Amino acid sequence: MPRKLVIVDAGVVTLWAYVGLLLIAEFMTTRNLKTGMIVHGCILVALLFHSTIVENRYFSNLYASLSIIPLIRVMSLCIPLMHFEYILWFLIVGVPLFAAIFACIYIQHLDLWSVGLKTPSRKDIPLTCGIILLGIPVGWVEYYILEPEFMISARASWIAPILILMICTGGLEELLFRGLLQHTFTEAVGIQGIFIISVMFGLLHLGNSWLDCVLAGDIGFIYALVVRKTGSIYGTSISHGVINIMLFLVMPYLALHPPA
Numbered sequence: 248m249p250r251k252l253v254i255v256d257a258g259v260v261t262l263w264a265y266v267g268l269l270l271i272a273e274f275m276t277t278r279n280l281k282t283g284m285i286v287h288g289c290i291l292v293a294l295l296f297h298s299t300i301v302e303n304r305y306f307s308n309l310y311a312s313l314s315i316i317p318l319i320r321v322m323s324l325c326i327p328l329m330h331f332e333y334i335l336w337f338l339i340v341g342v343p344l345f346a347a348i349f350a351c352i353y354i355q356h357l358d359l360w361s362v363g364l365k366t367p368s369r370k371d372i373p374l375t376c377g378i379i380l381l382g383i384p385v386g387w388v389e390y391y392i393l394e395p396e397f398m399i400s401a402r403a404s405w406i407a408p409i410l411i412l413m414i415c416t417g418g419l420e421e422l423l424f425r426g427l428l429q430h431t432f433t434e435a436v437g438i439q440g441i442f443i444i445s446v447m448f449g450l451l452h453l454g455n456s457w458l459d460c461v462l463a464g465d466i467g468f469i470y471a472l473v474v475r476k477t478g479s480i481y482g483t484s485i486s487h488g489v490i491n492i493m494l495f496l497v498m499p500y501l502a503l504h505p506p507a
Contacts, residue, residue: 258306259436262443265290266450269316273453276320284324291317305435308355312431315347315423316447333398333495334408341415348423355431362426363480375482378473382486385466386493392459397499409492417488424448424467425474425483433475441471466490 268290276283291314298310322340352362359365367375399408424444432440449464470483 258303258309259439262309262432262436265294265313266443266446269447270450270453272317272320273450276324277454280324284321287317287320287324291321303435305431308351309431309435311355312351312427315344315351315427316451318347319344319451334411337415338411341411341419344419344423348419348427351427357427357430360478361430362422363429363474363478364422364426365479367477367479367482371477371479374473375477375479378470378482379486379489381469382489383493385462385486386490387498389459389462389490389494390498392462393455393494395495395499397503398495405496408496412491412495413485413488416491417486418484420448421470421474421480421484421487425470426480429471429474441475442468445471 268286272283272286272290275286294310294314294317298307298314301307301310319340322343326336326339352359399405424447428444429441432444436443445464445468448467449460452459452463470487473483474480
């Protein structure tokens with residue numbers, strides 16, 4: 248028993264070290280994209296190597312799953328935004344990331360229920376509906392923090408952009424953070440893993456602003472608690488998608504076409 252406690256403590260310290268490295272990588276990315284990509288690439292290699300040499304199976308799964316976070320940034324920096332419409336960029340980055348997530352799920356022999364891919368129970372329907380509706384005011388607030396431009400042309404249909412934002416941002420990020428990572432982290436370090444994941448999720452918004460980091464971290468923590476309670480990521484995925492639809496479509500459109 249004492250030996251297990253030492254392993255867990257050492258693992259938690261290592262996890263926070265990786266949090267610090269991700270913070271450095273995100274900060275470097277805001278200063279110089281190439282330098283940031285190199286640092287993220289080094290973290291990616293370190294996590295994959297670490298997952299092969301650690302003896303504890305839970306931490307091995309954790310490090311392998313965690314490697315998807317620097318992979319997200321490396322891919323997003325490698326694919327030039329100028330060659331694609333902004334909305335298509337989410338789709339192009341999202342498809343290989345979905346493949347990486349499901350590869351981790353398959354290799355680790357996880358069932359889909361363990362990563363939140365199950366419908367909430369009847370008693371959890373009110374909470375699920377509430378978290379979905381929360382996406383509307385959060386998207387409104389985040390718009391006034393970031394003030395992004397309208398993502399599609401005036402003549403374009405909204406159907407495809409809405410589906411892309413719902414699946415390739417809301418669905419993908421919730422499957423990764425509140426699904427795969429929340430499962431592997433809580434198996435390895437217990438409930439404190441939820442807090443570590445929420446901090447990491449917030450840090451990935453550093454390129455936007457520190458205020459957006461705080462907002463994303465707080466919302467990520469709320470989502471994590473909801474998923475822990477309901478066992479399902481469907482509600483948080485829809486809510487996350489609603490936030491981005493409000494942020495990139497609805498609010499910018501209303502800014503360009505204010506109601507009379």
